[in-house]
Amino acid sequence: MKTYSIGLVPGPVSVPEEFRRGYLEDYGSADLEEDFFRLCEEDSELLRLVLKTGNTVTIQSGEAMSVLWGALKSCLLPGDRLLAVSNGIFGRGFGEMAEMAGATARIVEAPDGEFPDRETIRQAAEEFRPHVITAVHCETPGGMLNPVAGLGEIARSVDALLCVDYVASAGGADVRTDEWGIDIGLLGSQKVLSLLPDLSMAAVSPRAWEVIERVNYAGYDALLPWRDGIKNRYLPYTHNWHAVSALRLSLRRLLGEGLEASFERHEKTARYCRERLATMGITLYPKREELCSPTVTAAMVPEGWTWKELDEALREHGMAVGGSYGALAGKVFRIGHMGSQADVELVTRGMDVLEEVLAAK
16 A cells, blocks of 8 residues: 655544554453543543533544434434534535434535624524534534634524534634533544544533433434443443543643644644645635634645646655545645644645646646
């Protein structure tokens, strides 16, 4: 398999060697060992600091999509209503997933490169009276960091839960779970945390647990068994001890750096990336700079190129970036500078290659 010396895909990101060591230890069965449960307790406390919450934090096996599905199925009954605030494929995806689970969904969609106006969201919520409102903090296919801070107040005004996907932002951008009124915050291991895509996490408020207990969903991805699973030393399945061990290494490093320092490192790297793209005449997908994510930059494929041609040319020079999905497929390419890749030196090398490739055509 070919490897790339300049890896700038928007996740899974490069896993630092020190984190890989967490996967290499030999452990016993997570179902039986007190050391494992203590490890989970420590990781949960560290995650509370990163996510700025006093809520219960759960840690499950599985890529981040598993907890997105699990959260929706855990708090929605057939016929319930979900309002999806969307400016991309993952925002819309919440509504599509809810419908597949038997709920009724309404999607508040933004124009390309924008985020829905708050009053539009409020009006939709008052008319639709949803049980759950969903949003994505970092919509990675469009490189958008969305202003979700005001949605908690809207959700409470209509007695709805607020569920936010901050899979690609937490740790690289400020996430204030409690202050923003987020009832279910969703996280994955393969983005800023720079681990393999094998853990999914949720920060769950007391309001959400009441709903989850009433729904009583019992599938493999259900959240309810995790409310007291660690405390009771009884889990619904054999857990991934190796990944949970690596998670502790990642969280300790992130908090050792300091959250504000991490935010600044990500923003500095993203700003440099955007500036270099501008000098090449490449247009960003977000319409406003304040909507540009510090963890991933989405730009329009340059005129005279197809995405396939650009991808192949970059890979010939040892550089891997990402394409996009849905309506943006073939139109947008993405540079991932999150976690271990939030490194100005790495992005400088990548921008130099991109500039060389564009000039050679």
